[in-house]
Amino acid sequence: VYGFEAARAVVEQWFSVPASGSLESGFYDGNTRSQRILEALGFEKEGEGPRFARALSQQVPGSDMVLTRARWQARQGFRLVTRRLTIRPFRKDDAPALVRMAVPEVARNMSRIPPVWSEAGAVAFIAESAFRGVPGFRLAIEFDGACIGGLGLGGGPVGIAYFLAPEYWGRGLATEAMSAFLPSIFDRFPLSSLEADHFEDNPVSGAILRKFGFEETGRQLGTSKARLEPAPVITYAVTRETLKVQP
Template identity: 40%
Template sequence: MLRPLVAGDADALVEAINDFEVSRWLTHVPYPYTPSDADEFIHAIGPQMGALWAIDHGDTFCGVISIGKELGYWLAKSAWGKGFITEVGDAVVDAWFGNPDAADLKSSHFVENTRSAHALQKLGFVDIGGHVHHSIAQNADVPGRKMHLTRDRWQDRRRFRIETDRLILRELHPEDWRDLQPIGGHPRVAPMMMSCLSPWPEADVKAWIARARFRGRPGFTLAACTRDGKMIGAVGLGGKPLSTLWMIDPRESGQGYATEAVGAFFDACFALFDLGEVVSDHFVDNPASARVHEKIGFERIGGGMGRSRARLEPAPITRYRLTRSLRDAKK
């Protein structure tokens, strides 16, 4: 969650940033970092610093992100490796480019800060050359890399369209919730999905779509539509381990739409991303999904128990894996 940084955050700010493993990667932060440093920073927040927010996870302060002349951020060490910068960075970058007059974005990282390099790459930034910044915490000039994100690249990373003989797979948009709600919330669909309810509340559907937006990397869901634009389902990819989901309107069942959509989806994803292995599962009482898994090329790897928000109790599932070679063997 993003919120304004306030005076009451001073103690948490000191606790998080008064760690050399954090401050060494920042240019203007001293080490040790004192309460007076925190007070001075909080009271200096103004338009010249751009927009700046505290990053919270639940009730815990995790770090800071800002955007103005550059995109800047840092996280407490306890928050590393959890995808927080990718999540909040997407929101901040989207808000920035939501202003049609906003300029291209700059950022930077020290060469040895591979975590920050990876986070910026996931946000769409590209390396445009080297530079040297002075690190107050290290009391040294440190080599770094300059990063750049153009509006055109940002827009391109929000577009994903696949066409088949009968279908168009496209990005989900906020206004799609009305068409998606009766599909995911159908009493024959929701119990086969992990996160849907029947009925599926409007707020849940909108939040689901917001999480499913395409941002140029795995972790998205596409709308499956007929050639005349009618939404008949969705197919997606994301999570750790990397897994897939799909749903088809029961009123359109029996026409091969799931196999057509999922097959085209994975052909495109294997071409675009370095996926390695994708896992999947279905509830044992969903034989239609079993047939689709087999047609796509998924390899059965075992069973287990799974949960759905639309089921009262865990239920048996069958687990699968898919690689590029397994998919190619079915084409």
């Protein structure tokens, strides 16, 4: 992720100059790390051919990549649309909906959501959730024009989290949101894996994670602002290769 952040800063600086045209780069065959970083930034393959490797003092096979200004600009936002949902950045006017979601059934399964949430607290949550092009953000789940939950990506190792208002449980909406969100994460960021967890007394979340290929990696204690004491948590991980994309 750090290599991606550094590369992103370089690209951001390049396109901050209005006169800058497309940006060219490339990678040597077998250097999948560089390939993933370039693809995550939006570079597209332009051709193949030998590239001079200074470390080897010789030509080696490689690929040429190019990033246009239009493609770079298109990746600065984060918006996904599914059959029933829109996944988008949180807005300040989502605060009242978040306050209504801060009920025990939701809060006790999340680490950051308190059991009683002020609107000012929700506004601060939204402000710190902003998408800035790197892991460490949250997005709203919108259904029929209303914010009904959220998705997040962050931490170290990088992991995902999600929540839905109770009145929308049992309708397949969490699965639908994750079906769009997870593949997009691996497309946008050069991550080899993602982590997730859930409290042991919330087995429904585990069932959803397993649909996407998440496998249990361990058990530990976790905390929630809505729980009086630490409680057992089950941890999971999925790799880029083992992710199961749901239709």
